[in-house]
Amino acid sequence: MRTSIATVSLSGTLTEKLAAAARAGFDGVEIFENDLIGSPLSPEEIGERAADLGLTIDLFQPMRDIEAVPADEFARNLRRAEHKFRLMRRLGADTVLVCSSVSPYAVDDDDLAAEQLRRLADLAQEAGVRVAYEALAWGRHVSTYEHAWRIVEAADHPALGVCLDSFHILARGSDVTGIESIPGDKIFFLQLADAPQMALDVLQWSRHHRCFPGQGDLDVAGLVRAAVRAGYDGPLSLEVFNDVFRQADAGRTAVDARRSLTLLHESAGLTAPPAPVVPTGFAFVEIATADTARIAPLLTALGFSRTARHAGKPVDLWEQGEARILLNTDTGSHRPEPSLTAVGLESPDPAGASARAESLLAPVLPRRRAPGDAPLDAVAAPDGTEFFFCVTGRPAPSEGEATDSSGFAGSPVRAGWTGDFAPAPHTPAPIGITRVDHVALTQPWHHFDEATLFHRGVLGLRPHASVDLADPYGLLRSRAASNEDGTVRIALGVGASPTEDPARGGRPQHVALVTDDLVTTVRRALAAGARMLPVPPNYYDDLAAHHEFAPGELETYRDLGILYDRDEKGEFRHCYTVTTGRVFFELVERSGGYDGYGARNAPVRLAAQHALAE
Amino acid sequence: MRTSIATVSLSGTLTEKLAAAARAGFDGVEIFENDLIGSPLSPEEIGERAADLGLTIDLFQPMRDIEAVPADEFARNLRRAEHKFRLMRRLGADTVLVCSSVSPYAVDDDDLAAEQLRRLADLAQEAGVRVAYEALAWGRHVSTYEHAWRIVEAADHPALGVCLDSFHILARGSDVTGIESIPGDKIFFLQLADAPQMALDVLQWSRHHRCFPGQGDLDVAGLVRAAVRAGYDGPLSLEVFNDVFRQADAGRTAVDARRSLTLLHESAGLTAPPAPVVPTGFAFVEIATADTARIAPLLTALGFSRTARHAGKPVDLWEQGEARILLNTDTGSHRPEPSLTAVGLESPDPAGASARAESLLAPVLPRRRAPGDAPLDAVAAPDGTEFFFCVTGRPAPSEGEATDSSGFAGSPVRAGWTGDFAPAPHTPAPIGITRVDHVALTQPWHHFDEATLFHRGVLGLRPHASVDLADPYGLLRSRAASNEDGTVRIALGVGASPTEDPARGGRPQHVALVTDDLVTTVRRALAAGARMLPVPPNYYDDLAAHHEFAPGELETYRDLGILYDRDEKGEFRHCYTVTTGRVFFELVERSGGYDGYGARNAPVRLAAQHALAE
Structure with missing residues (x-):
């Protein structure tokens, strides 16, 4: 399904947000009104900028406190809506999010709510846009998706549908199966957010602790499945804000977001990336240090022996049992002190692991190959640690490039990454590791x-x-x-x-x-x-x-x-x-x-x- | 009343914590067990360190999951308690905090709880210590102070009393008037913490959001009054932890803590510091800048005139109406850019304001006097901004050192701080400020x-x-x-x-x-x-x-x-x-x-x- 992200999910200026969403591979965006208001660009210029980046504007949001209010208040609201519908035309957005009212003026009257939303939808239709009505979990009178749908159904207007927000629905513990009985073409939009389970006031929970699907405890995939079964075919759109994302680099957040949507597609049984390849052990741990004067004696005292040296790089292999540590002294000037820079994972399918990583936007590292080196698939984790997908073990008979004359500490001849290492003379002195x-x-x-x-x-x-x-x-x-x-x-x-x-x-x-x-x-x-x-x-x-x-x-x-x-x-x-x-x-x-x-x-x-x- | 603070409220090593508590003027401390365990000092050395600093050890805490458990579990608990009582003797602590059990083995049986706490108290008495039993707000079966007191009353042992913790009591919304019916000598200890009102799981609320009395929304003073009316005469002790204090400088936190206790004494109607002196206006705002090239033209454009210059320092007074800005170019090298460094508050009683500030541990600044300068009382706020307590106005007849020949922008001759300024020729061009x-x-x-x-x-x-x-x-x-x-x-x-x-x-x-x-x-x-x-x-x-x-x-x-x-x-x-x-x-x-x-x-x-x- 198409992917989208609300600009409120990303930090910075609106143009920074649009660029970050496009670079991470999103198909569209929701434009958060305050981002537009704070931008020096006109609505037309924002629309053009999005189009140039290949992004559709899937939603303009939010409009608040519209419905179930006294007539004079509603007249003011319609006036406000007219302004905003005009703005949407200039922007090139055809759907607006209307949140259920939290206004003290709102009354508990579904008929009035339906009637006023119908009039709003009339106005929208004239302006060539449509209205997606969403129940806020803390809405004054309307706080569940079932209730919002009943009102939309009663209003019965082609320019009026519902917006479903996974946070608002799942935070209240609502049953999502009811979504399947909403006609798919009346689900105008699907906003997705996860959150850690917390016993916290739902407004504070929403404002400070939302996270991307798969990072919290809510069953977002189950909700997506229900919406798809109902016939929803619009974008899967992320609306996630928390104290971290508000400050984090927009580009990085956008990649994290896009990755979460790919995994959500997988867990909801929609399109799937290459299958996960679970590692079966540690092949090695790499420590980079400009100077081995302190770390080498420690490794020796811990019973490790320097068993081999890389053929083309200043990297030593230290071994004891199946524990392998690479000491890399090719560190550049910024890492004089020993630090843990890479981890080799034993992988049953390194190429598959690498393909999976790539499909999930993990930075695939340039392969560190010297002529004759075995190819090593590696990706960078968010903290910068490099993960290599390796095979350590006896070579298949046809891969006879490694010799069995090695002096590796009691270990068999190896293929894959160890083939790049030349044995070094040593006297094993293991201490039980x-x-x-x-x-x-x-x-x-x-x-x-x-x-x-x-x-x-x-x-x-x-x-x-x-x-x-x-x-x-x-x-x-x-x-x-x-x-x-x-x-x-x-x-x-x-x-x-x-x-x-x-x-x-x-x-x-x-x-x-x-x-x-x-x-x-x-x-x-x-x-x-x-x-x-x-x-x-x-x-x-x-x-x-x-x-x-x-x-x-x-x-x-x-x-x-x-x-x-x-x-x-x-x-x-x-x-x-x-x-x-x-x-x-x-x-x-x-x-x-x-x-x-x-x-x-x-x-x-x-x-x-x-x-x-x- | 005596003041105390739990070491868990402060960051750093135990010795850092003790030093910070002593410097801020606390009379005693509660020793948090993990602080002791992590210290390289023996219990005897810790006791000596505290004594050298003039601190009593008012509480050792906590012991958990003691009471209302099966016999074999209780035997293990008594064994553990014996160890801890021995430790307390070495430390020089005579009261231990026992929190109501959260153990899955605990049963809902007040008679058993009372019986086991009585046996614990027997053991304590033999060791020369006493037990203060406290209801955790999330205790498995005992979660209110009334319930804890019923069990202590039933156990009826001289070495057993209750510990009251304002957070646990007020977070549950308990009525504190019941405290007055507990005999004062059975209230062994009073732990105080405030917290912002939050609809959050009480354990998370407690762990991450406690604050010092007066910084949150709980009526800590009301609870203290109730305990004092009951006859409690032990220390007022702060047990406050949150994500900020865990990282903040211990010395600074201790001062903040001690200030909150002084204000708590005041609001609970115990001893009071000098009365507050509410300021009645702004006397001036001071901007420090090495170079006035950018700020002076801006002030001019905003309608300010440079009306006077300080007699002894590179400080200019700019005025418009009753708005006064001091430009101070004596900034040292660390503040080349214009920054707001001081605020003068009109005070009906500068000496009183200064005395109040001093009693509340506000850093009183060395008075910036040149010979002949008017004395100015000033304190530093937590952000470093200096607040001066000033009088701007006509001199009293007896304080005739200021002349009335000044050219101050349409303003009357002034006494106090303005007397140190010499008028400068200028042409007023106000714009309405x-x-x-x-x-x-x-x-x-x-x-x-x-x-x-x-x-x-x-x-x-x-x-x-x-x-x-x-x-x-x-x-x-x-x-x-x-x-x-x-x-x-x-x-x-x-x-x-x-x-x-x-x-x-x-x-x-x-x-x-x-x-x-x-x-x-x-x-x-x-x-x-x-x-x-x-x-x-x-x-x-x-x-x-x-x-x-x-x-x-x-x-x-x-x-x-x-x-x-x-x-x-x-x-x-x-x-x-x-x-x-x-x-x-x-x-x-x-x-x-x-x-x-x-x-x-x-x-x-x-x-x-x-x-x-x-």
């Missing part, structure tokens, strides 16, 4: 919902519930996404505001590594010179108050700085290295099906990190 | 509530309702405060977040000037070369749709860039100069009792300002 458990990526404040939608839609991961973590200098919001068996886990974190002060330690990213025996692994790491994060002794007093431990167990944890958590399913032991640049490592031991991330321990970990940073 | 209507001050994001409390408590102004204004790049929140007759009006504005990009125009401040005939005044200003803000023509089309005007009236407004608003009481006409540095001027004509600020026109004004800035 077997693979990557998760990577934790810090998100820019504005882009948390965008990132969640990206990880779900583009990477095919399943988002888990969002949790708040108390940091000494603010709440952190954290949300993990994973594949089904937990072999790919990505934790997205964001501060409560953009005032994050890098001088206070900023928000480092981290890589969590799996061991089956944390105590032994930590002892070996310490013996090899790893610097682990010191945990305040008071933490262990608290742990003793909450749990009983085997004799000596708690003392061991205290000595080694190990944190502990337990849930209904199992236990979680974990500890942290100190931070190097923007990166630190976590060592984790999961047992008995524990599926979390030790959120209970986050405050003490964050406090310890702050203490160390000062 | 009579006085200052209001000043609009941009607030730092974090400090809006603090600023509102400051303007109310310290300056004696009455805050009006807060409104949201749509800017092309984000919502603005605006709140005016005024004296009773509207001769002093200050509009505080803040962006929706701290991401304000100065490159996009930032948030300028402005001075609104009164005229009785805006059309004539603007014509004269334009004729004298003033650059006025251009208003998009679409605005006037919209105005024509909403209102009927006399023939030619709308065209005049369009030609002159005049904006128009109307309410039940009267009309408002206003227009703006372009922005110079961080400052612009507004010209306003109020008629018929219009009491607003043209909020309806703010979006178009903001859009026009952005358009000009680009």
Whole structure:
């Protein structure tokens, strides 16, 4: 179906908004009246600008407080409407949104409402436009779509239909099946917005917390299906405003919006993009740093060995078990400190994953190929992290370009990306790390919902519930996404505001590594010179108050700085290295099906990190 | 009464929190358990640190999910409590907060709750501590203070009492008169927080939106009065957390907190600071600028004349009617652009106003005196603006140091601050401006509530309702405060977040000037070369749709860039100069009792300002 977006969803001037909508691939726009009023362009010029950009003007909005009012008030309203219909002709818009009245003058009289809307529709018809009547969830007398439709049906005018807004309908918990009994040609417009489930006054909820379909908790797809079954064939149009989008870059918001509509088409069973390709594991984690002087000794102490070097680029492969870390020293001048820049995901179908990403407007990265390199499909996530779709494993017999003379740490010869690496002599000294458990990526404040939608839609991961973590200098919001068996886990974190002060330690990213025996692994790491994060002794007093431990167990944890958590399913032991640049490592031991991330321990970990940073 | 603050109310490490509370003058603290757990100091060291700072530890908090649970669960809870009571002894805290259970294991059985709390109190008594039981508003079975008190009364144990939390009580709309029937010695603790009235889930409301008493809508003073009548004589303790305080500087938050408690003492009829002194008008507005090349011609075009120069400082007085602007070129290097730095308020009692400000922890500024200068009392507002308490007028006969040979623009000889200025020759060319209507001050994001409390408590102004204004790049929140007759009006504005990009125009401040005939005044200003803000023509089309005007009236407004608003009481006409540095001027004509600020026109004004800035 055609796609549209309301200009109120984007920040900036009207011309900026139009340009952003066009660049993101929308077919049309709703023009929000205040955007027009604030523009130095005349209505004709705005219409031409939209046409030049290939955008239709699908709706002019809103007109308010029109119907079910005393006669003198209604006469003033008709006068106002005449002005606006004239404006619409100049603009080239043929449908106007009329919201159900919130006026104190409005009366609870459906006959009067129908009669006045009919007269409004007469006027509209003369002017060559039509009226889409929408029930605001907080309308004074009309607040449900069923009620709005009853009035439109009673008015029975060809220039009068309903506008359905998913927020207003779903926020009230209305049943959408009733939509199917509205004739499709009387549904003049469909406005779509999602929202997180909140027990909040619906007006405040609407004004501050709308989000794009798929970013909240409302069943927008179900509503779209109902409208399509009713015969609606107009545009799917986004009308979403919140405190973030009002400030965010319009171009970026428009891409996020357009991506959400593609995913909505998919979940509503309309057109579908290429199918998602769910990753099956971590192929590698890449850390960029101009200088390996601090990170290389830490990797060594953690039991990693430098097993290979890229044939054409200053990139080293470090390995231990199935955990692989690339150290990239080709960083340019802007990343002198170690930072986590890329993640390789094991993909059953890299080309398919890439095609899906591209169809969802993920920036597909120029392939980093040297002559003879294996092609690597990669996309950039909203936070700038590069995700590569990889195959790590034995080559098929026909792909014999890799040799089996490699000295890779006990691992088989590999095809795909590892074929670009030349083995380096090394002496393995593993300490028990077997693979990557998760990577934790810090998100820019504005882009948390965008990132969640990206990880779900583009990477095919399943988002888990969002949790708040108390940091000494603010709440952190954290949300993990994973594949089904937990072999790919990505934790997205964001501060409560953009005032994050890098001088206070900023928000480092981290890589969590799996061991089956944390105590032994930590002892070996310490013996090899790893610097682990010191945990305040008071933490262990608290742990003793909450749990009983085997004799000596708690003392061991205290000595080694190990944190502990337990849930209904199992236990979680974990500890942290100190931070190097923007990166630190976590060592984790999961047992008995524990599926979390030790959120209970986050405050003490964050406090310890702050203490160390000062 | 003694004052206390929970460490969870302040950001940073525990030692930072203790230092901030002591510096702001609190008598004691509540120690939040997670702050202790995250601290590298032992409980004994924390106790010593507090004692060294002169702080008592009034409460240790919280213990959760203790009561009305199955026997095995309760045994574990007692074990946990024993640990915590031991910890409290080491810390030197004698009261612990126990919150009503939210555990899924808790049962709805008051007898069991009382029995288990009695056993907990036995254990507490042995350890030399006592238990304050508090009903969380979202407690599973116990969610009102009356219910908590019934259980405590039934348990009947000397080491068991209630803790009353104003948020939990007032958020549920409970009647506080029942507090008076609780014996005062059974009210072990009083935690105070305010909050804006919101229709939001009470847990989210509590977690993200608490504020200090006087900053929200709850009747905290009424609750304090009830507790005092009951015989409570413990500390008034603040337990306030929200997304802002978690990130704000602890020292600043502590001062804001302590000020709110002083005002709470006043409004609850306990001890009172010096009485408020309400200002009666604007004495002057000061603009600092290194270079007057742009601002001086604008003032001239607006009909101001340079009437005098300060005897000892590079400060010029510009006057028109009762509007006075000081141009201060002694700005140092950090303020090259014109910015609004100080406001002189006409005060019936400058010394009293200053004493009040000092008692409310407002930073009293070093008096800017040259030999022979009149003393000027001044304080700094949270945004850094300096407020001077002034007397402008005829000298009393005994204060004859000012001469009457001045050439001040048609004005009488003045005493007080104007006595420091030497008249300068000038030719008045007024354009109809009579006085200052209001000043609009941009607030730092974090400090809006603090600023509102400051303007109310310290300056004696009455805050009006807060409104949201749509800017092309984000919502603005605006709140005016005024004296009773509207001769002093200050509009505080803040962006929706701290991401304000100065490159996009930032948030300028402005001075609104009164005229009785805006059309004539603007014509004269334009004729004298003033650059006025251009208003998009679409605005006037919209105005024509909403209102009927006399023939030619709308065209005049369009030609002159005049904006128009109307309410039940009267009309408002206003227009703006372009922005110079961080400052612009507004010209306003109020008629018929219009009491607003043209909020309806703010979006178009903001859009026009952005358009000009680009």
